[in-house]
Structures are given as structure tokens and as C-alpha cells.
Amino acid sequence: MMRRRDWLFGFSTVSLFLGSGCRGHQYGHLLQPTDKNLVGSHEAGAEVFDPLVDEAVAKLLARQEEAWPECPVGPDGLPAKKSICFVCVENKMAEDIGDFKDQLYEQIDSRILESNAFQPISRRMIDAALVETRLRPDSLMVPDNMRLLSSVLQRDGAPVDYFLYAKLTSGTTKRNTSTQRDYLLTLEMVNLHNGSYDKQSSEIRKGYHKTAMGQAWNYNPFKR
Amino acid sequence: MTLRTGKSVHRFIASCMAIVACAAMLGCTTHAKRISLPRTHFYDGQLTECREQLEKIHKKHQQDRDVVNLDLAVVDLLDGQCQQAERRLKEVRDRFDHLEQTSLTEKTVSMWTDDSVRAYAGEDYEKILIRVFLALSNLMHDGIDAESYTLQIQDKQEAIAARLAPSGEGEANAAAFPGLPIGYFLRGMLREQTHQNYDDALKGYSQAAALLPECVPLQWDVARVQNGVHSQPGNGVVYVFAMVGRGPYKVEVSERPTSEALLIADRIVSAVGPYQLPPTIAPIKIPDVVVPASDVDAVHVSVGDQPVGSTVSIADLEQLAESTYRSQRNQIVARAVARRVIKKATVVAAKKSMGANNLTGLGMDLAGVAWEATESADTRCWGLLPRDIQVLRVEAPVGVHRLQLHPMFHQLYHPNPHTIDVRVDNGRNTYVLCWFPESRTPGRVLTSHPAR
Numbered sequence: 001m002m003r004r005r006d007w008l009f010g011f012s013t014v015s016l017f018l019g020s021g022c023r024g025h026q027y028g029h030l031l032q033p034t035d036k037n038l039v040g041s042h043e044a045g046a047e048v049f050d051p052l053v054d055e056a057v058a059k060l061l062a063r064q065e066e067a068w069p070e071c072p073v074g075p076d077g078l079p080a081k082k083s084i085c086f087v088c089v090e091n092k093m094a095e096d097i098g099d100f101k102d103q104l105y106e107q108i109d110s111r112i113l114e115s116n117a118f119q120p121i122s123r124r125m126i127d128a129a130l131v132e133t134r135l136r137p138d139s140l141m142v143p144d145n146m147r148l149l150s151s152v153l154q155r156d157g158a159p160v161d162y163f164l165y166a167k168l169t170s171g172t173t174k175r176n177t178s179t180q181r182d183y184l185l186t187l188e189m190v191n192l193h194n195g196s197y198d199k200q201s202s203e204i205r206k207g208y209h210k211t212a213m214g215q216a217w218n219y220n221p222f223k224r
Numbered sequence: 225m226t227l228r229t230g231k232s233v234h235r236f237i238a239s240c241m242a243i244v245a246c247a248a249m250l251g252c253t254t255h256a257k258r259i260s261l262p263r264t265h266f267y268d269g270q271l272t273e274c275r276e277q278l279e280k281i282h283k284k285h286q287q288d289r290d291v292v293n294l295d296l297a298v299v300d301l302l303d304g305q306c307q308q309a310e311r312r313l314k315e316v317r318d319r320f321d322h323l324e325q326t327s328l329t330e331k332t333v334s335m336w337t338d339d340s341v342r343a344y345a346g347e348d349y350e351k352i353l354i355r356v357f358l359a360l361s362n363l364m365h366d367g368i369d370a371e372s373y374t375l376q377i378q379d380k381q382e383a384i385a386a387r388l389a390p391s392g393e394g395e396a397n398a399a400a401f402p403g404l405p406i407g408y409f410l411r412g413m414l415r416e417q418t419h420q421n422y423d424d425a426l427k428g429y430s431q432a433a434a435l436l437p438e439c440v441p442l443q444w445d446v447a448r449v450q451n452g453v454h455s456q457p458g459n460g461v462v463y464v465f466a467m468v469g470r471g472p473y474k475v476e477v478s479e480r481p482t483s484e485a486l487l488i489a490d491r492i493v494s495a496v497g498p499y500q501l502p503p504t505i506a507p508i509k510i511p512d513v514v515v516p517a518s519d520v521d522a523v524h525v526s527v528g529d530q531p532v533g534s535t536v537s538i539a540d541l542e543q544l545a546e547s548t549y550r551s552q553r554n555q556i557v558a559r560a561v562a563r564r565v566i567k568k569a570t571v572v573a574a575k576k577s578m579g580a581n582n583l584t585g586l587g588m589d590l591a592g593v594a595w596e597a598t599e600s601a602d603t604r605c606w607g608l609l610p611r612d613i614q615v616l617r618v619e620a621p622v623g624v625h626r627l628q629l630h631p632m633f634h635q636l637y638h639p640n641p642h643t644i645d646v647r648v649d650n651g652r653n654t655y656v657l658c659w660f661p662e663s664r665t666p667g668r669v670l671t672s673h674p675a676r
Contacts, residue, residue, distance in 0.1 A: 087420075088421070090423055096378070098375050099375055127418070130419040130420060132650075134419070134457050134651070135453075137420055
């Protein structure tokens with residue numbers, strides 16, 4: 001009896017100081033195109049950025065294609081698409097976007113390339129021109145700077161018709177332990193020839209909650 | 225007092241000796257003792273001998289492998305083998321990530337032996353510094369992955385802050401673990417070099433400046449990315465990263481547990497039965513962080529014969545290691561006390577089950593004391609770190625320049641500067657890494673863009 005109690009004591013003492021758990025392995029799997037994106041628990045991820053890009057670019061290009069239903073033909077008989085210098089993605093959100101920034105640039109650039117109306121200029125050429133001129137992307141709206149960059153690109157064989165900027169912004173609303181964040185992607189296109197500009201935004205709203213019931217409590221049909 | 229027969233006394237003595245021998249085998253030499261010779265070689269400037277010794281330990285002591293790999297990575301880096309250093313660092317980074325999960329087996333075994341049987345998962349500051357050194361190693365050869373490493377620094381800092389914050393998230397994170405300024409600085413530095421992402425650069429420099437409000441060059445960086453450009457046309461930038469001083473390492477110290485801790489331990493054991501605890505003789509052995517005094521303050525840099533300035537601190541590892549240790553010290557002591565309770569309980573249970581008389585009981589008590597005394601503190605750590613990582617930014621015209629690096633000892637320049645020829649490219653960064661642990665140690669200097 002005594003011996004059993006000794007062992008029980010020993011076992012319980014050991015257990016007292018030990019947590020549970022064993023080291024496991026890490027696994028990965030491929031997602032199918034139909035699989036839904038993970039929804040980030042603390043900040044925006046693919047579930048926010050992918051639809052933002054899709055919507056904003058599609059609407060902007062559709063409007064531009066409506067303005068020029070038929071693509072002008074160049075002297076060589078090929079369609080003369082308007083050339084776009086996609087300058088940068090600016091992050092003005094409350095969150096870091098980390099490695100998403102370059103991916104957003106590439107996503108938008110690729111969508112523009114697929115359109116019938118526009119031809120984006122290679123990012124590498126834009127980078128080289130910015131290094132050569134030492135112009136900041138946010139200083140390109142100064143007419144002299146705009147002319148300088150476009151002349152360098154033209155010299156390198158890439159004349160510019162438009163400058164395109166993408167800007168991410170966010171607005172945060174807090175209610176006790178729940179937070180709503182509205183993410184806005186704005187594409188702003190400036191015509192170098194006449195100074196006119198076009199703009200397109202898309203928005204996604206997302207809620208963050210510290211309790212599992214936060215969503216049901218704050219977003220239900222009975223809540224005003 | 226009952227006298228035992230000669231046979232039973234012999235059996236008992238043999239049992240005691242077996243216990244003591246087992247305990248002695250489990251914990252005897254510490255990592256600190258094993259690493260002392262290679263460390264001496266390192267600070268004598270004998271990198272080859274240091275590497276040989278470290279490789280021997282790496283082969284012989286499995287539990288030391290990760291920390292020895294980290295020390296070897298430093299040796300590789302200073303020896304100019306940057307890719308090899310990066311490979312080692314990546315291996316340890318992945319191991320430490322894996323070891324963040326707990327192992328029940330190791331925890332159990334460590335309660336019967338000591339903490340050195342547990343796989344070493346790295347201190348928080350080491351996990352961040354691995355990524356910092358990965359970025360620096362990468363910048364010293366092709367720089368392709370450096371940006372990824374800076375993002376990983378950020379991720380790791382956020383993960384540590386989230387773990388340490390009492391509430392788990394929110395603003396408390398920043399207070400719980402503010403992060404290392406060098407992580408933010410490297411991010412800002414690399415984003416500025418793109419000539420496009422000045423907003424990211426501003427964020428990085430601002431975060432670094434918030435952690436080091438008295439660092440004037442960081443204020444210049446913030447101002448430059450707010451309104452200026454990376455460099456003037458026809459210029460490039462040289463970043464001199466200086467590793468100065470001897471960094472923190474762990475040693476074993478003996479410490480008597482607090483009376484409160486022992487009282488709790490005694491109560492736990494006594495509450496279970498009418499046991500008498502053996503007298504507490506052996507003090508608890510715990511690791512302590514030591515930072516040797518250093519006589520190198522900074523590095524003064526001249527381009528050609530023109531002095532351009534001195535490096536300034538962006539990562540005070542001494543302070544970081546000490547603060548990390550302080551925050552974990554109570555846990556280490558608590559684990560040691562818990563281990564003592566378990567060992568005492570084992571002795572008591574064994575005495576009871578054997579029906580030990582006075583003589584046998586005394587022998588078992590002595591064996592128990594010996595068992596406790598053979599414990600070793602877990603002194604594993606990244607032992608070849610510098611005390612301080614410093615940086616200086618120098619804008620220079622395109623071309624080849626001769627840099628003179630003067631280590632400053634007690635505010636005095638070293639009479640014989642180290643020189644290195646570097647190539648500066650238009651609108652690009654060139655990196656110089658130098659290491660001056662102390663005045664007697666020959667310095668090491670390497671660059672990402674050597675003059676051809």
C-alpha cells in the first residue's frame with residue numbers, strides 16, 4: 001500500500017512540473033484553384049488582397065476599354081496599345097504587408113499585360129530609370145520630374161503614355177474587443193499628354209474578434 | 225540501531241555507488257568548459273585551431289551541436305566563407321523552430337538529471353540574431369535572400385512578442401518584447417536601395433529610431449527617406465557593419481535556492497507521508513550570463529585619407545542577453561528546485577520501500593546528496609557573439625575606394641588601421657563587415673564588393 005502511494009506521489013510530482021506535448025513534424029500540401037484562401041486572424045492576407053486587385057484592375061481596364069473601344073493601329077499595322085509606367089504600390093495601411101507588396105505589384109502588372117488597351121513597361125526598366133534619375137516615386141507628379149523620367153524611359157525604347165500608382169489604405173473601427181478594418185485599394189492613372197487622370201477603388205471590410213462569439217455578437221441581423 | 229549483515233551492507237553500498245556513478249555520468253562537464261579552449265583560440269585570432277576544436281565538439285557532443293554550429297558559422301563568416309556560414313545558420317534556424325515544440329520525454333528525463341539533457345531551443349535573442357546574421361552573411365555574397373531574412377526577423381520578433389505579452393496580443397506585444405533595432409534597420413536599408421519603396425524604408429528606420437531615440441544617424445536616415453533619395457547621381461553607399469567587443473556567454477554558478485522555494489518543496493514532499501527529507505547540502509547550479517569587459521568602443525572609418533565618422537550601436541547584445549536572462553531566471557531556478565524535490569522524493573520512496581535502517585538510510589541520504597551535487601547547469605549558448613553590432617553609412621562616388629578602419633580603444637585610435645579596397649556602384653549599396661573583439665585580437669574585415 002505504502003509502495004503504491006510512493007509511486008503515485010512520484011508520478012504526480014513529475015506530472016506537476018511537466019506540460020503535455022511531443023514534438024511533431026511540419027507538413028505542407030498543395031492548394032487546388034478551387035480551395036478558399038486562409039482568412040488571416042490578425043491582419044489582411046490573400047483573402048483580402050486577391051479580390052481587391054481583381055476588382056480594381058478589372059473595373060479600371062473595363063472603363064478605359066470603353067473609352068477606346070477599338071485599339072488604335074500603329075504604323076506597322078500592329079495594335080498600338082497605350083503604354084503604362086506602373087510606378088509603385090504605396091502602403092498607407094495600419095498594417096505591414098511584408099512580402100505581399102511585391103506580389104501585389106506583380107499581380108497588377110500581369111493583369112494590365114493581359115488587357116487589350118494597355119502595355120505595361122518592364123519593371124526592371126522603371127527601376128533602372130529611377131536609379132539613374134534618382135527620382136522618388138512620390139515626386140513624379142512634379143512636371144519636371146515627370147518629363148525627366150519619361151524622357152529616360154523613351155530614350156531606352158519605352159515611351160510612356162500613363163503613370164499608374166497603386167495605394168493601399170485602411171480604416172479601423174473598434175468596438176470593445178472587436179475591430180472592423182476596411183481595406184481600400186486605389187489605382188490612380190495619370191495621362192502624361194494632357195494631365196487628366198482616372199481612378200478606381202475597391203474595398204473589402206473585415207472583422208477581427210478576440211472571442212469566438214465576437215462575429216455572431218457584432219454582426220447579426222438584430223444588431224443595428 | 226539495527227546492524228545489517230555484511231551482505232546487505234555490500235549490496236547497499238554497491239547500489240549507492242551505482243546511483244552516484246550514473247548521476248556523475250549524466251552531468252559532469254558543462255558546455256562552458258568544453259567551449260573554453262576554442263573560445264580562447266578564437267580571441268587569439270587562431271581561426272583554424274578554433275574551427276578544429278569546435279568541429280571535435282560538434283562530432284562528440286550531440287546536445288551541443290546547434291550552438292557549436294552557430295559558433296562555427298561565426299568562424300566561417302569571418303573566414304570569408306559566407307555561404308557556408310549561411311548554410312549552418314539556416315540549419316540551426318530550422319532546428320530551433322522545430323524545438324519550439326515541447327517534448328514530454330525530454331522534460332521527464334531532465335527532471336531526473338539536469339537541463340543539459342534537453343535539446344537546446346535557443347534563447348529568444350539568439351533566434352533573432354540568427355536571422356540577422358543570415359541577412360548579413362547573405363549580403364556578403366549575393367544578397368538575393370537578404371530581404372527575405374529581414375522579413376523573417378520581423379516575423380520572429382512579432383511571434384516572440386505575442387508569446388511574451390500577458391494579454392496575448394495588442395499593444396502589450398510591443399512592451400513585452402520591443403525587438404532589436406538592427407532588424408528594422410536592415411529592412412529599411414534594403415528597401416531604400418530599391419529607390420521605390422521609401423515608405424517601407426521610412427517605417428523600418430522609424431521603428432529602429434523609436435528603439436534608439438538617442439541615435440542621431442538614425443534620425444538622419446529617417447529624414448533622408450522622408451524627403452531625400454538613397455544617394456546623389458553618380459554615388460553609391462557603403463555600409464560598414466562593425467562587430468565590437470566580446471559578447472555574452474553563460475557560465476555555471478552555484479546558488480542556494482531561496483528559503484521560500486525550499487519551504488514549498490519540503491511541504492510538497494512532507495505532505496504526502498511521514499518522510500524525513502535529507503539535509504540540503506548541495507546548492508542549486510544554474511547558468512548565469514557573463515559579459516567580459518571590452519576595450520573596443522567603436523570603429524572609426526576613413527575613405528582614402530578623409531575621415532568620415534565612427535560606427536554607432538544598433539544592437540546592444542550585452543543588454544539584450546542580460547534582460548532576456550533576467551526574465552527567465554525565476555523559471556530556471558524553479559525548475560532546479562522542482563528537480564531537487566523529485567530527487568529527494570525518489571530517495572525517500574526508495575528508503576521506505578527497502579525498509580532502510582539508520583545506517584542504510586544515512587547511506588542513501590548521502591547518495592541522494594551526491595546525485596543532486598552532480599547536476600550541471602545548462603550553459604549552452606551562442607558563445608562567439610560580439611558585444612555590440614554597430615553601423616556607419618558612407619555615401620561615396622562610384623569607383624574603387626580604400627577604406628581605413630581604426631578600432632577605437634578607450635576613445636583612442638589604434639595606430640595600425642585595417643584597410644580594404646571596395647567597389648562602389650551607382651545607386652547601390654556596398655557592405656563591409658569588420659570584427660574587433662578586443663585590442664589583443666587581430667581584427668577581420670571583409671566586403672561584399674571587393675575591388676577587382
